[in-house]
Amino acid sequence: MQLKSVDVSKTASATTIIFEAMKQAIVEGELEDGTPLRQDEIAKMFNTSRIPVREAILKLEEHGLVTSQRYKGAVVSSLSQDEVREIFDFRALLEPHVIAQAVPKMDAETLRIARGHYEALASSNDSSEWGDLNRKFHATHYAASGLTYHLAAIDNALNRIDRYLRARIMMDDGMIRANNDHLMIQEACEAGDAEKAAELTLTHIEEARDKLLAYLK
Incomplete structure (x- = not known):
């Protein structure tokens, strides 16, 4: 062990x-x-x-x-495909709302830290390191919302699926696609466009869900 x-x-x-x-x-x-x-x-x-x-x-x-x-x-614990789908659908409801609330409250320091996490993600080829940075990237954005109950729920949901995501992200060009999404989300936040950041976050989650479910099959 x-x-x-x-x-x-x-x-x-x-x-x-x-x-x-x-x-x-x-x-x-x-x-x-x-x-x-x-x-x-x-x-x-x-x-x-x-x-x-x-x-x-x-x-x-x-x-x-x-x-x-x-x-x-x-x-x-192990997860069934139905449980994975449910967790991602829950995230798809919650996370776009949280980032939409967060964008107007993001200051220069928050955006600087998030940009640093993105740059580290873009240069990482290690699944463990990438997984940690991925959570830090999104968490930095979401924290600006001040929605502590929502943040705790998101964290618990990610704990349930994180090990599956880390396994899947190493397949095909998963990291490249995810990092492209991250860049667009970061740029929307820097532009102060809450609606676009929410839309991009929703697409990011739905694509990750579909790829992970296909992998688990």
Whole structure:
């Protein structure tokens, strides 16, 4: 099992540390679908008891990243095509609205940071690095909206599908197409065109959905 373990024997926030480490491993695809999460093994890796491990696994279940199966215990969740479609359709409703609200509030510093993420994306060939930068790029735009509940919902949705997107993006010319979309979204934000930014975001999500569903077939 691949996890970035640390010694948390004297740490009050052991549950949080274990949760974040496991979430990262699942999102980045280091823990594949169906991987069993053995509490004793994880507790030993983090030099702690099973209690914070059990609590971390329960939090992962709440986020939809882990499922409890009969006879197997907790395993990394997998997604059906119907679930992938539902998550993307949810994003298609939410994210265009959020960026439309964000554009009028974006200042020069927000746009500068987002442009930096785009430039890093355009030069990256590593799926893990690209996935992290992709989320930072969109999150930088969305954060300007101030819609904290919406942002949390988007983050949870991305956690559910991120590992699938990272696998798919390496196929064909996925990165090139996505980066072209990113550039157009960035330019719309810089021009202060909220309607165009929303339209481009919707198209970006729908195209990613269709490509991912075709890949999963």
